[in-house]
Amino acid sequence: MSFNQSENQNVFQQTGDVPGVQAIVTNLHDITERKQAEEAQRLLATIVTYSDDAIVSKTLEGMITSWNGAAANLFGYSAEEAIGRHITLIIPPDLRAEEEEIIAKLRKGMRIEHFETVRVTKDGRNVDVSLSISPIKDRQGNIIGAAKIARDITERKRAEERRSMLQAVSDLLASSFDQQIMLREIAGLIVPAVADYCRIAIVDGQQQITDIKINHIDPQQLELVRALYEQYKGRANTLHGVRKILETGKSDLVSTISGPFLERVRDNPELLRIIHALGLQSYMGTPLIARDKIIGAITFSSIRPHRHYTPDDLAFAEELASR
Missing domain, CATH: 3.30.450.40 (GAF domain)
Known part of the structure; x- marks a missing residue:
């Protein structure tokens, strides 16, 4: 299936003192690719929203830019409380060197799979988690941040x-x-x-x-x-x-x-x-x-x-x- 966007333009011809329409020119633009991209974004947003795993995005400086419902349930912070704060919000002080190592790997375009570690909740509890982290790139291919999936493996x-x-x-x-x-x-x-x-x-x-x-x-x-x-x-x-x-x-x-x-x-x-x-x-x-x-x-x-x-x-x- 393809999607087209049309633009109509009337072409006038002057006959005496009375203008008349000689033709209507229609320009068609194939916007299938844009529509597919929008649909993919909507699907991804739905997956992130309703995922059972905590999904968080951050800048390379460590500032939290997105925080789904599962992250709120796992760590105790609402999206309003977490977004705009540094990711060390949920990292125990003795493990914060991990963040520097993770960022260094992300800058090289590396993915991190099933990294088991400990994070801390709003009420001070330690939770065991398995992390999968991928770099986020802009349209030019530059790495601008990271998407992190955290699964609770405490039990x-x-x-x-x-x-x-x-x-x-x-x-x-x-x-x-x-x-x-x-x-x-x-x-x-x-x-x-x-x-x-x-x-x-x-x-x-x-x-x-x-x-x-x-x-x-x-x-x-x-x-x-x-x-x-x-x-x-x-x-x-x-x-x-x-x-x-x-x-x-x-x-x-x-x-x-x-x-x-x-x-x-x-x-x-x-x-x-x-x-x-x-x-x-x-x-x-x-x-x-x-x-x-x-x-x-x-x-x-x-x-x-x-x-x-x-x-x-x-x-x-x-x-x-x-x-």
Whole structure:
């Protein structure tokens, strides 16, 4: 199918005092190519708008020039908030050297395919993404910017990390005969991958705690973690913690450390102070099982505002503790 644009022009001939039309000249211009280009642009705009992947364009200086709905959903910034700002808006400070390397490759006309990295959202969460980036050229073929497609691979990366951790724990249990070394190594695997601090308690045949291993992302906080557990140790009718897990044989989950949880410990100002000082945000715990027998308990604690444990996290913790 072709498209034509017509222009009509009347040709007049003077007859006496009366002008008359002698002919009508019609000029036809083939605008098929322009129409096809316009249709292609409309199709591309529709694809970008409704894509499930975040699609962003930027100048070679890094200024954001377009931002689709999926980008808003992934990173938390609306188009109005993002366009006109620098792309480092979503790049963690320790990864900003990546942007210089990407721009250098784009200036050479190179494409970047499936580059896995981390980006940061408006509310401060890190998300794992796979980036595909292509140079944008003007009509003269000059590279003037870049189009970036970002796919959220956070769930895939988490699944990979969990499989790797389960395998590492299995390997450790099969190779280590020293309980102290084994507990230290397991605690090292848990922090920071699953928790910001954790406690592993081992019990004897009378269910008395005989060994405890604690790990924290900040070694200077270890004494504070020990103080927390000391405050809980002699507490009557406690609803959470290692002792409760050992008594019931059941896992424990507090997704958000908030008003109701804190209200139950308000009678112990020192315990409340320690909880606030540690910045506890979320907690879970599970029995440690070997040959269908409870031999201890593991507790996991988060101090990150955006890491709140879910039933899915607890299921993983239970699988880890039953290795």
